[in-house]
Amino acid sequence: MTTRNRKPTKHQPRRMVEQDMATQIKTIARRQMAEQGTAGISLRAIARELDVTAPAIYNYYRRLDDLITALIADAFTALADAMQAAADGVTSKKSVDRVLAIVHAYRAWAIQNPIDFQLIYGNPIPGYVAPFEITAPLARRPFLGLFQLFLQAYERGELVIPNEYVNVPPHVASFLAEWKRANQMQMPDALVCLLMSGWARIHGMVMLELTHHATGLIGDTAEFYTYEMNAFAQRLGFKIK
Amino acid sequence: MTTRNRKPTKHQPRRMVEQDMATQIKTIARRQMAEQGTAGISLRAIARELDVTAPAIYNYYRRLDDLITALIADAFTALADAMQAAADGVTSKKSVDRVLAIVHAYRAWAIQNPIDFQLIYGNPIPGYVAPFEITAPLARRPFLGLFQLFLQAYERGELVIPNEYVNVPPHVASFLAEWKRANQMQMPDALVCLLMSGWARIHGMVMLELTHHATGLIGDTAEFYTYEMNAFAQRLGFKIK
DNA sequence: TGTACATCAGTGAACGCGCGTTCACTGATGTAC
DNA sequence: TGTACATCAGTGAACGCGCGTTCACTGATGTAC
Numbered sequence: 001m002t003t004r005n006r007k008p009t010k011h012q013p014r015r016m017v018e019q020d021m022a023t024q025i026k027t028i029a030r031r032q033m034a035e036q037g038t039a040g041i042s043l044r045a046i047a048r049e050l051d052v053t054a055p056a057i058y059n060y061y062r063r064l065d066d067l068i069t070a071l072i073a074d075a076f077t078a079l080a081d082a083m084q085a086a087a088d089g090v091t092s093k094k095s096v097d098r099v100l101a102i103v104h105a106y107r108a109w110a111i112q113n114p115i116d117f118q119l120i121y122g123n124p125i126p127g128y129v130a131p132f133e134i135t136a137p138l139a140r141r142p143f144l145g146l147f148q149l150f151l152q153a154y155e156r157g158e159l160v161i162p163n164e165y166v167n168v169p170p171h172v173a174s175f176l177a178e179w180k181r182a183n184q185m186q187m188p189d190a191l192v193c194l195l196m197s198g199w200a201r202i203h204g205m206v207m208l209e210l211t212h213h214a215t216g217l218i219g220d221t222a223e224f225y226t227y228e229m230n231a232f233a234q235r236l237g238f239k240i241k
Numbered sequence: 242m243t244t245r246n247r248k249p250t251k252h253q254p255r256r257m258v259e260q261d262m263a264t265q266i267k268t269i270a271r272r273q274m275a276e277q278g279t280a281g282i283s284l285r286a287i288a289r290e291l292d293v294t295a296p297a298i299y300n301y302y303r304r305l306d307d308l309i310t311a312l313i314a315d316a317f318t319a320l321a322d323a324m325q326a327a328a329d330g331v332t333s334k335k336s337v338d339r340v341l342a343i344v345h346a347y348r349a350w351a352i353q354n355p356i357d358f359q360l361i362y363g364n365p366i367p368g369y370v371a372p373f374e375i376t377a378p379l380a381r382r383p384f385l386g387l388f389q390l391f392l393q394a395y396e397r398g399e400l401v402i403p404n405e406y407v408n409v410p411p412h413v414a415s416f417l418a419e420w421k422r423a424n425q426m427q428m429p430d431a432l433v434c435l436l437m438s439g440w441a442r443i444h445g446m447v448m449l450e451l452t453h454h455a456t457g458l459i460g461d462t463a464e465f466y467t468y469e470m471n472a473f474a475q476r477l478g479f480k481i482k
Numbered sequence: 483t484g485t486a487c488a489t490c491a492g493t494g495a496a497c498g499c500g501c502g503t504t505c506a507c508t509g510a511t512g513t514a515c
Numbered sequence: 516t517g518t519a520c521a522t523c524a525g526t527g528a529a530c531g532c533g534c535g536t537t538c539a540c541t542g543a544t545g546t547a548c
Contacts, residue, residue, distance in 0.1 A: 021524085037367035039280035044501060054502080056525045064502065121452055123363045126278035139454065164472040172468065175460025196459050197469055201438075204445025211362055213380065218437050219416025227413065228438055231405040235476070262491085285534060295535080297492045305535065486547090493541075499534075508526075514519090 022060045024050060026071055033071075034115045039125050041068065068128050073138055075116035080141035082109045087145055095153035096238035102146050103202050103229050110206045117210065121203070143199060150195055151187055153238070160237030161190045168193055194236065201232060263301045265291060267312055274312075275356045280366050282309065309369050314379055316357035321382035323350040328386055336394035337479035343387050344443050344470050348463075351447045358451065362444070384440060391436055392428055394479070401478030402431045409434055435477065442473060 028046050036042075043064050047054040061067040086105035087098045110117040120139070124130075153159035168176070168189040176189045205228060208214040209221045218224045230240055269287050277283075284305050288295040302308040327346035328339045351358040361380070365371075394400035409417070409430040417430045446469060449455040450462045459465045471481055 037280060037364055039278060039364070040367040042501070043503090052524090053526055055504080055527085058503080059524055118364050121448070121454070123278055123280070123359050126281040140457075162472075162476070164475040167468075169461075169464045169468045171461035171464045172459050179460075193459065193465070193468070196455065196465065197442075197472070199458075200445035200449055200455075200469070201442050202445070203449055204441035204443070207362070207448050208441055208444055213362070214437065214441075216377075216381075218413050218434065219420075220410075220412035223410045223412045224434070224437065227408075227410045227434070228441070231403075231438070234405040235403070283534070284536090293491090294493055296494085296537080299536080300491055484548105488546075489544085491541105491543095493539105495538090495540105497535105497537075501532075501534095502530105504530080505528090506526105507528105508524105510524095511522085513521075515517105 021050075022070075025057060025060055025067065026074065029067060029071060030115060033119070038115065038119050038122065041125070043067070065128055068125060069131060069134060071116070072119055072130065072135055075113070075120045076135070076138035076141060078113070078116065079106070079109050079120070080138075080145075083142055084145050087149070094239070095149055095156065095158045096233050096240065099146065099149055099153070099238070100229055100233060102149065103198070104226075106142070106202050107206050107209075107225055110210065114210055117206075121207070143195070146198070147195055150191055154187070154191055158238060159191075161188060161194065162235050162237075165190045165193055165197070198232060201228065262291075266298060266301055266308065267315065270308060270312060271356060274360070279356065279360050279363065282366070284308070306369055309366060310372060310375060312357070313360055313371065313376055316354070316361045317376070317379035317382060319354070319357065320347070320350050320361070321379075321386075324383055325386050328390070335480075336390055336397065336399045337474050337481065340387065340390055340394070340479070341470055341474060343390065344439070345467075347383070347443050348447050348450075348466055351451065355451055358447075362448070384436070387439070388436055391432055395428070395432055399479060400432075402429060402435065403476050403478075406431045406434055406438070439473060442469065 025046055028049050029041055032045055032049075033041050036045075041064070043057050044054045047057055050056075057067075061070065083102050083105045086101040090098045090101045092098075150159060154161075172193065173189050176192055180186065202225075205214065205221075205225055209225075214221050214224070234240055266287055269290050270282055273286055273290070274282050277286075282305070284298050285295045288298055291297075298308075302311065324343045324346045327342040331339045331342045333339075391400060395402075413434065414430050417433055421427065443466075446455065446462075446466055450466075455462050455465070475481055
């Protein structure tokens with residue numbers, strides 16, 4: 001416990017307070033967005049709830065936009081982590097079990113975190129401009145796992161491309177050709193199309209459920225989602241149960 | 242042109258000005274939402290642009306919320322009309338042509354009117370509470386046409402329920418049983434499920450396109466949409482071209 | 483045709499509110515010797 | 516251990532702004548006879 005030994009821990013206690021504070025700010029921001037909508041986020045309201053004056057927030061985020069960016073980054077990361085954890089938690093060797101775990105994790109996360117979901121997939125916040133160099137790579141994360149799963153399942157012969165998807169149209173095909181060249185990857189175009197299609201299907205169901213357009217039509221949205229996902233997986237040639 | 246004859250036209254010119262004004266207010270509101278987001282709607286900003294003071298707006302809408310409700314009603318109606326018009330414009334006798342016309346009209350309207358689409362299917366506006374007795378029936382309109390088409394095509398044998406959709410799960414089935422009893426309708430449960438599934442598919446694609454999550458994956462979203470819709474129709478047993 | 487009256491869209495001031503951001507500052511805490 | 520100093524989270528006042536809504540009013544227009 002000499003002076004020298006203390007040096008590396010210089011400011012440590014303060015920094016922990018700072019992290020605490022930065023986290024608290026985000027937590028309160030999230031709660032307030034849940035009440036006021038994503039566009040209702042306000043530094044002053046956050047400060048009020050933290051029992052602190054508004055300028056104090058500037059010690060942790062240089063502008064309101066930086067706070068929003070941090071919230072978006074957290075949301076993409078949390079969604080991706082939830083999906084990955086769901087896949088990793090599957091002990092079965094069959095790809096289909098991992099695929100279904102991932103798509104169910106997507107819905108579950110959206111239902112449990114509707115505001116974060118709106119933040120990343122809903123209306124943009126007026127006046128906020130996303131720094132794409134930061135958000136774009138994060139936006140890709142959630143679906144990388146599913147993409148790899150599709151590839152693996154296809155190679156193993158567990159996934160078969162349905163005949164209605166075989167004829168990939170020309171512009172999409174040439175876009176994918178370019179993309180594959182740039183990323184030095186090989187796979188059937190239709191496989192990427194199936195990923196896009198699958199994403200749209202889960203996204204559409206979740207969106208309609210979150211905006212209360214689904215319940216009136218089919219009643220039990222959770223059960224319907226399972227049914228719909230099973231139908232999708234079955235059509236891809238996966239053997240269910 | 243006696244005094245008596247003029248009586249029925251009493252105030253007519255004024256009323257026309259009023260209608261003009263109410264329409265102008267909505268038009269400007271829509272344009273401003275396009276620039277500021279749906280949450281950025283503001284009576285004062287609209288008044289400013291109309292070269293009028295803010296209280297003048299109150300002669301046409303009693304509250305800001307009433308204006309928003311009017312915009313939402315217009316949006317649902319316009320979407321439903323666009324879809325119906327697309328179906329009516331098809332001369333072919335085959336149901337599939339009408340189905341494809343409707344689903345393409347959905348996307349086309351959303352792309353051409355992204356703000357109105359956000360207004361009805363995106364994040365709610367902070368503080369605004371929709372009067373459900375007004376909006377709920379309007380929200381159903383867009384898909385009534387497609388529903389009837391599905392029914393008709395099924396009865397004609399043009400639409401066949403794919404085997405992955407045959408086993409409708411229990412809660413959904415009992416919900417639909419109740420719904421059919423209340424509305425005195427008869428149809429296979431799976432047909433309603435296919436409508437829900439189809440809606441989610443087009444909605445998901447359109448949503449991901451509008452939020453710029455689709456282009457990076459498949460390039461040409463319009464072409465992909467056609468491909469995806471054809472795949473869906475084909476899977477329903479419809480003969481394409 | 484002329485005159486008194488009614489209508490009512492729009493005004494301008496005011497209400498009380500909230501917002502993001504800047505600035506010079508304070509005062510508790512930790513550091514160095 | 517004691518003292519002088521540095522750090523820096525948080526303050527409080529101010530800036531200039533915009534908001535929805537109310538109110539008593541004005542003044543152009545149309546109506547009635």
